[in-house]
Amino acid sequence: MEITLTSPLDMHLHVRDGEMLKLVAPLSARDFAGAVIMPNLVPPVTDDQALQAYTKRVLEASCSEHFAPLMTLFFRNYTEAELLAALSIPGFFGIKLYPAGVTTNSDSGVSSWQMAEPTLRCMEALGIPLLVHGESHGFVMDREEQFLPIYRHLAEQFPKLSICMEHITTVAALHLLDEYENLCATITLHHLEFTLDDLLGGAMKPHLFCKPVAKRSEDREALLHAALSGHPRVMFGSDSAPHPLHKKECCGCAAGVFSAPVALPALAKIFAEHGAADKLQAFVSGNACHRYNLTPPLKKVTLRDTAMQVPVIYRGYGQSVVPLHTEEQLPWSVCAVQE
């Protein structure tokens, strides 16, 4: 059995910087035609110069002419002139908003919604998408649900602003999504596969630890249903977030699952097992192209139901990163990429 995807996109990707960027960017550029590149570097990407320079580094590191990084700024209060400057930079895609301190390198995130309103108004007028890490500072299992009233407020106050609920993990988020046309959502591979039980129901698995944490099986099933049924405002975003091995298997494990190199084979497995192979194109590209009016580089990626042996670890440039499904055999693999 084969599935051929046209120009798959990863709508939420962390490729970091420096040597880690060099290791991981080619792994995404190999399988995907484009990816939304998150701006939470240290310091974060918050002006057109940093954006331009980071775009250049990502392009160089990805080693591919058929991979389009969709670049983002880290949300702060921007003037209209600053937003126009960003729009003039090729590859600029949107602005990622982190409430202060909720995940890796988000300390300089938003702490006042009222202060943010002029920038959001300007983004709405200029057609710049807002991408949101939607978690409160409450109890870890409740953070996404507690954030939903803020999504509701944004959706109502800025009806023309395109708002993406990034990496949603709950039934409740899906219900809200259905209420507002100006909301869309990304879903990760790992939240389609795992619940909190997989993280700590048996032995605790640091390589499955991410923010937001995986929730209950009813949440996972609802996410699966949305993806498999071809929900038009749901898009694949891996949230692949590499950390060096020594920051995962240690006394204070960093949040992030490194899924980019196994994403398409693992998604093919899920969709094929559920008899929904015909819906994979919409989830990994069609819905995003439609939503954002994207025309990514043409790339045909063919997956076949022959096994992929997942490496124990990806090494290079002095970096070591353990992938999702480390050491496992996935029943699907990428068998051809035509550019």
Place this chain on the structure above:
Amino acid sequence: MEITLTSPLDMHLHVRDGEMLKLVAPLSARDFAGAVIMPNLVPPVTDDQALQAYTKRVLEASCSEHFAPLMTLFFRNYTEAELLAALSIPGFFGIKLYPAGVTTNSDSGVSSWQMAEPTLRCMEALGIPLLVHGESHGFVMDREEQFLPIYRHLAEQFPKLSICMEHITTVAALHLLDEYENLCATITLHHLEFTLDDLLGGAMKPHLFCKPVAKRSEDREALLHAALSGHPRVMFGSDSAPHPLHKKECCGCAAGVFSAPVALPALAKIFAEHGAADKLQAFVSGNACHRYNLTPPLKKVTLRDTAMQVPVIYRGYGQSVVPLHTEEQLPWSVCAVQE
């Protein structure tokens, strides 16, 4: 300020075997007059010979004449003759029941409650306490609550059996405790101190990972209230469960918090901060002595509000174990032990 405790007891303790036993047993024997020693070795302690031999090894390793190990058998279907044989062994205390597969070395635990009834009936007649790891095989955050109907069933079916709900973690368990006089409960130090947020709300902390996992803040507060108010059927049981460092900071972290060496100073801090220093004696000894009619070795342990620098790691006999509060300074310390 000083608190002097008479014969403190740890009513739930894992000291393991072999070299690990030699490292950790003296740390408990130093501060406590006795401890209930859990039987989940590999293979588990399931007959009088194994019990006798393990008792001897624990006594030798603890290097103290003023420390009484209260020994347990691992629950299986025992005959009356087998239970009588156990009762004839000095130090035998009770039987620990694990539902099959719920925690470290519990694979041979109970899988059928009906099969267990004759043994439970016999234990009831002979006055042998039943100690239970009360978790279902459901979603990790629900496991204790899902197990409560089994506690209720046991409490009603065996009204003279002393049943201890080990290491309880929820408001719901406390409510059940109050319904039946033949139920009692142990509470750990770490469940008085931490919630799931401490385990994975920020970076994920493998050294705080245990079964049952820590729950919500309202659960923690209810446990605190029970301990601080001197609830007569609530007893301290550390569930201190050492694992070598390489089984904690790794890709599949074992469940268990090694708290024994810091337990009394950390408890003194909690009770003193809440103005309940006068209730600590009941929690760490009085309630257990009363419940089980125990007369532990006389040992006066004096705690003072002078700092204890917690070691980064305890090493010895080729073992390395990271303690709870590693590298921290606790404001209380054991300043004198009189035997």
